[in-house]
Amino acid sequence: MADKKVNPFEEMKKMVDMAGKRLGLDAGVLEVLKHPKRELHVNFPVRMDDGSIKIFTGYRVQHNEARGPYKGGIRYHQNVDIDEVRALAAWMTWKTAVVGIPYGGAKGGIIANPKTMSVGEIERMTRRYASEISIVIGPHKDIPAPDVNTSGREMAWIMDTYSMQKGYSIPGVITGKPLNIGGSLGRPEATSRGLVFCVREAAKRTGMDLKGATCAIQGYGNVGAFAHKLIERDFGSKVIAVTDSKGGIINEKGLRYDDVWAHKQKTGSVVGFPGSKPISNEAILELKVDVLLPCALENVITKDNAGKIKAKIVGEGANGPTTVDADAIMWKNKVLVLPDIMANAGGVTVSYFEWVQDLANYFWTEDAPGGRFISLLSSEKRVSSCGSPMRYHRP
Numbered sequence: 001m002a003d004k005k006v007n008p009f010e011e012m013k014k015m016v017d018m019a020g021k022r023l024g025l026d027a028g029v030l031e032v033l034k035h036p037k038r039e040l041h042v043n044f045p046v047r048m049d050d051g052s053i054k055i056f057t058g059y060r061v062q063h064n065e066a067r068g069p070y071k072g073g074i075r076y077h078q079n080v081d082i083d084e085v086r087a088l089a090a091w092m093t094w095k096t097a098v099v100g101i102p103y104g105g106a107k108g109g110i111i112a113n114p115k116t117m118s119v120g121e122i123e124r125m126t127r128r129y130a131s132e133i134s135i136v137i138g139p140h141k142d143i144p145a146p147d148v149n150t151s152g153r154e155m156a157w158i159m160d161t162y163s164m165q166k167g168y169s170i171p172g173v174i175t176g177k178p179l180n181i182g183g184s185l186g187r188p189e190a191t192s193r194g195l196v197f198c199v200r201e202a203a204k205r206t207g208m209d210l211k212g213a214t215c216a217i218q219g220y221g222n223v224g225a226f227a228h229k230l231i232e233r234d235f236g237s238k239v240i241a242v243t244d245s246k247g248g249i250i251n252e253k254g255l256r257y258d259d260v261w262a263h264k265q266k267t268g269s270v271v272g273f274p275g276s277k278p279i280s281n282e283a284i285l286e287l288k289v290d291v292l293l294p295c296a297l298e299n300v301i302t303k304d305n306a307g308k309i310k311a312k313i314v315g316e317g318a319n320g321p322t323t324v325d326a327d328a329i330m331w332k333n334k335v336l337v338l339p340d341i342m343a344n345a346g347g348v349t350v351s352y353f354e355w356v357q358d359l360a361n362y363f364w365t366e367d368a369p370g371g372r373f374i375s376l377l378s379s380e381k382r383v384s385s386c387g388s389p390m391r392y393h394r395p
Contacts, residue, residue, distance in 0.1 A: 006299045006323050008087035014324045016090075033093075036086050038062040042132040046125045049118050056110055056125055060133045062142060063089035063105040069140055070106035071096055071348060073147025073176075074129075074154070076122075077297075080109035084298065091319055092348070095341040101352040106142050108133065114149050115245075126154050130161040137162070139172030139359065145351050146176040148297070151222065152188070156181055172358035175351035184354035185366040187347075191317070192226030194346020198338045199291055199315045200235065206336060208312065211236035214289040216311070218281055219296030220244040220260075220270050223317045223344065227293055229257045237291065242270050243284050245296075249276035250284075285309060294321040301326045309335055316340035 013034045020030040040060045045053050059082055062070045072092040085107045093105030110129055114122050136142055146155055155176045162173045171182030179185065186193075203210050215231055217224045220242045231237045241250040242260060246269040249255065255276065263273045271278070285292065285301060288310040294300055295317030301309065306326035314330065315338045316322060322330070322337060330337055357363050 006302060007083050008298050008320050009083035011299075011320065011324055012087040012090045018324070033064070033090070036061050036063040036089055037065065038136065039082070039086070040133060040136050041082070042129070044128045044132050046121065046128055048121055056112055056129070058108065058110040058129045058132065059085045060108040060136055060142070060144075061085045061089040061106060062136065063107075064093045065104040067093075067097060067104055068102035069104065070142035071103035071145070071351070072106035072108065073145045074108040074110075074150055074158075075147035076110050076112050076114045076149040076154075078111060078113040079297075080111045085109050087298070088319055091341060095345050095348055098341050099345045099349050101349060103143075103348070103352065106144070107147075108144055109147075122154070123157055126157045127161045130158040131165070134162055134165055137173060139170060139355070143172070143351075143355055144174050145347070146222075148221070152176055152178045152183060172355055175354040175358075176347075177354070182354070182358045184350055184357060185364070187350045187354055188222065189226040189230070190350035191223045191344050191347030192230055194349065195223065195227055195293065195295075195315050195317050195338075195343050196230045196234065197346070198343045199231065199293075199313060202313050202315075202336055202338055203291075206312070208290060210291075213237045213291060215239045215291040215293065216241040216284050216287045216289045217293045217295060217317075218243050218248075218284050218300065219294065219318060220264065221295070223347075224293065224295035225257075225261055225264070227295060227317060228255075228260070231291070232257050240289065241279055241284050241287055243279065243281045243296075244270050247271040248279040248281060248284055249273045250279040250287075251276045287311070291315065293317050297321070299323055301330075303329060306330050307333065309333070311335060314338065316343045319344065 016030055016034050042058045043055055045055055048054050072089055088107035089105045092107060096103040112125060137144060155174050156178055159171060159174050159177060163170045176187055177183040215237050217228055217239060228239050232239055238254040240252055240254055242248060242255060249270050260270055260273055264270050285305060286308040290312050292311035292314045297318055298320035301322040303325035306329035309330055313336045319340050327337060
């Protein structure tokens with residue numbers, strides 16, 4: 001889906017120059033911000049199920065630690081490269097600053113397609129990668145988290161591997177973990193919740209009524225699927241099209257989250273959902289909808305297709321889905337773009353809550369104290385992922 005002709009690291013540097021010029025920042029400061037502080041490249045062996053040994057390449061890039069420990073996800077994808085990871089690490093620096101939490105930016109990744117691997121192979125790869133990067137991560141140094149094609153399962157393996165080396169449990173080394181080993185309530189849907197909150201506020205300011213508003217979602221992984229659930233359940237929006245890595249579906253009458261998610265859980269993809277027609281990952285971006293949520297990979301909206309975007313609001317659920325040139329085109333066309341460093345920062349916000357709980361060994365309910373922060377963003381009552389009422393109120 002991503003246009004690999006566009007170098008995300010070069011795009012990041014262009015953005016820094018543009019922002020720096022607007023802010024009147026010193027040229028030397030801009031040079032520091034355009035370069036990561038540390039990069040770790042690792043090549044490591046993994047025994048595959050057939051007995052063969054395969055060498056995997058992984059990265060951990062630490063961009064800036066001026067505001068606190070490094071923070072950033074780990075992704076598994078066949079197209080991962082060092083420039084992508086560099087750009088993602090820098091975007092994490094901006095993101096943590098925007099939401100005011102004491103972190104710097106980092107990112108990690110392995111060049112691998114986990115969809116072609118067994119669970120055992122993924123676990124062995126994850127644990128070996130964790131061992132290789134253990135020299136640069138730690139609860140006060142660099143705290144990874146889930147990203148593309150990783151989840152609480154992989155985070156649990158990383159925590160366990162790191163803890164084995166230290167001789168005792170260290171849950172604060174990573175976030176996005178399962179609840180029973182130090183995870184935080186609300187973390188799985190946090191990125192999507194933040195995204196939907198941003199869309200809600202943008203709709204208020206533009207006079208859009210989200211009830212009945214049409215929505216298209218590119219990327220039906222954790223972020224895209226939860227965004228579908230929340231925008232449909234909480235605001236009554238009508239999601240008419242969704243896509244994943246295998247293809248997409250469209251139904252102008254609407255796609256119900258419960259039904260689409262059940263179909264994906266059963267078949268592994270949204271493709272073939274009953275009553276829908278197929279749509280590509282490219283075509284979904286150009287639909288005439290009120291809200292477009294690109295929640296897949298970077299560089300999917302470029303100068304080649306930006307002029308065809310018909311949505312009124314674009315909420316960047318993915319990191320870097322819009323290039324600099326595309327952003328300028330959509331600005332000219334009066335398309336409101338909610339930038340990733342704000343729109344998808346809900347995940348790192350709740351990751352921060354998780355890290356604080358792990359360090360203190362004191363865990364909260366969803367309504368206090370972390371939930372009280374979230375309460376500032378919503379005045380309505382919700383139902384949490386564990387089925388209990390989430391009480392939204394001001395502290």
